[in-house]
Amino acid sequence: MSDTKSTEHTRNLAYSLLSLGLIISFLYVLQSVLIPLLFAILIAISLYPVTLFLERLRMSRVISSVLSVILAIVILGALIWFIVHQVIVIGSDEAATQIKFNSILDTIQEWISSKLGIEQSQISARVRDALNQTMSNAGTHITKTLGSVGGILAGTVIVPLFTFFLLYYRDFFKEFFYHVFAGTPKDKVQEVLCKIYEVVQNYLLGLVTVMGIVAILNTVGLLFLGIQYAWFFGILASLLMLLPYIGIAIGSILPAVFALATKESAWYAVGVVGWFQVVQFLEGNFITPNIVGGKVSINPLMALVSLLLGGMLFGLAGLILAIPIAAVLKVFFDAVPYLNPWGFLIGEPENYHLKRYSGKIILKRWKLKETRAKEKNGKEESD
Numbered sequence: 101m102s103d104t105k106s107t108e109h110t111r112n113l114a115y116s117l118l119s120l121g122l123i124i125s126f127l128y129v130l131q132s133v134l135i136p137l138l139f140a141i142l143i144a145i146s147l148y149p150v151t152l153f154l155e156r157l158r159m160s161r162v163i164s165s166v167l168s169v170i171l172a173i174v175i176l177g178a179l180i181w182f183i184v185h186q187v188i189v190i191g192s193d194e195a196a197t198q199i200k201f202n203s204i205l206d207t208i209q210e211w212i213s214s215k216l217g218i219e220q221s222q223i224s225a226r227v228r229d230a231l232n233q234t235m236s237n238a239g240t241h242i243t244k245t246l247g248s249v250g251g252i253l254a255g256t257v258i259v260p261l262f263t264f265f266l267l268y269y270r271d272f273f274k275e276f277f278y279h280v281f282a283g284t285p286k287d288k289v290q291e292v293l294c295k296i297y298e299v300v301q302n303y304l305l306g307l308v309t310v311m312g313i314v315a316i317l318n319t320v321g322l323l324f325l326g327i328q329y330a331w332f333f334g335i336l337a338s339l340l341m342l343l344p345y346i347g348i349a350i351g352s353i354l355p356a357v358f359a360l361a362t363k364e365s366a367w368y369a370v371g372v373v374g375w376f377q378v379v380q381f382l383e384g385n386f387i388t389p390n391i392v393g394g395k396v397s398i399n400p401l402m403a404l405v406s407l408l409l410g411g412m413l414f415g416l417a418g419l420i421l422a423i424p425i426a427a428v429l430k431v432f433f434d435a436v437p438y439l440n441p442w443g444f445l446i447g448e449p450e451n452y453h454l455k456r457y458s459g460k461i462i463l464k465r466w467k468l469k470e471t472r473a474k475e476k477n478g479k480e481e482s483d
Contacts, residue, residue, distance in 0.1 A: 112438045128413055135417045140262030142424060144270075145297060146304045147172055151267050165267040169260050179339075186332040190358075292435045299427045306391050307341070313391075314338040314348065314383055321375035325368055327359050337376065341383075342420045344407060348383065352376035397448040398426050 127134060147168040154164035266273070274293060281289050319334030327333065337351025352373050359368040398406070406426040410418030426446060433443030452461045463469070 116439065116442070124409075124413070131414055135414055135421075136258045137262055138421050138425070139417070140259050140266055142300065142304065142421075143172055143259070143263045144266035145300045147263065147267060148270070148297075148301075161268060165264050168267060169264050172263070173260060183332075183336065186329060190329055190332070288435070292431060296428050296431050299431055300424050303424050303427060306388070309391050310383060310388050311338045311341050313387055314341060314379060317379045317382070318348075318351075318376065321379070322355060322372065325359070325371050325375070326363075327355055327368070327372065328362060329358075333358070344403065344419075344423055345384075348376055348380040398423065398430065398446055399448050402426065402446045 150171060151161075151164045151168045154167055155161060159167070277289055277293060278286055315335045315338035317334075318337050319330045322330035322334055333351075333355035336354070337348055340347035340351040343350065355376075356369040356372040359372050360366060363369070403423060403426065406422040407419055410420075410422030410425070412418070414421065430443050430446045433439040433446065452458055455461065
């Protein structure tokens, strides 16, 4: 009986791993369709309360869905206009800033030349080659991510269309899941769908709230340091939080370089980087845990693994989509009995997992003895 049960578990594990490999291959092949669809699903979930509110005002579902999509386009368009406008304004001071920045580069080159004995012409050539290589790689990655014209079309036309149809046909898609899981109790399917919605909604709402708080903190620090265009750099760095764990760190580079080019002392740039690191510490340890809490219960290790896998599969879009997809997968794994171990692996550890004597607690929970080696040592001592 025990051997049969073990064989069944082994077979289920093999099926799970094989299915996972097939799913990853499927996602990679169809990424040009899946990326805009996944973004549309996230946007539709975030707009659902707006659509529901408009429907309660006696508007038809089609009008409510259209107005919700238009609202999202207006907000996103305003954000893009703000960034582009600020870039143009900053570019108007380009001449003075470039002179200062070139002076800094000359100072750095002189220091390297005096310390390492390398001629400035060689340094300039190497820097130029490195910049050309970086720009070439950046162009390759951007082309791959956007898919040239097709990617731009998907982002500006297909995503809004997908979002509209997801809102308009939402009950139709819900019934589709009842057909797919016909052998499962409908209450269970309904519970899982509601939980997936709650997890994604909480993640999106929490992310927007945290981004707003971080934008204010970034801006306050930059204003205190006297950095020009503080609101622009503060908001831009907060938007980069769409890339979890690394967004704020990346966002600190641009204002630090700007401070280096516009201020007399390099300590301003150090202050910018230092303040952004403080904000990142506050965000990771106090702000996000208190706002999002355990509603998106993914442990940091699995979150990092998700980011790496998402980046490998979908590039920049995968980094943005990784955490919500992992959260949805956890809900699904928790709902399917033979996939429960994977849901456990993705989830947050319990308090007892982090205690000094957690090993003994686990042994007690699973009704296991300490170790055979320990028992053997005990017998040798008694002999």
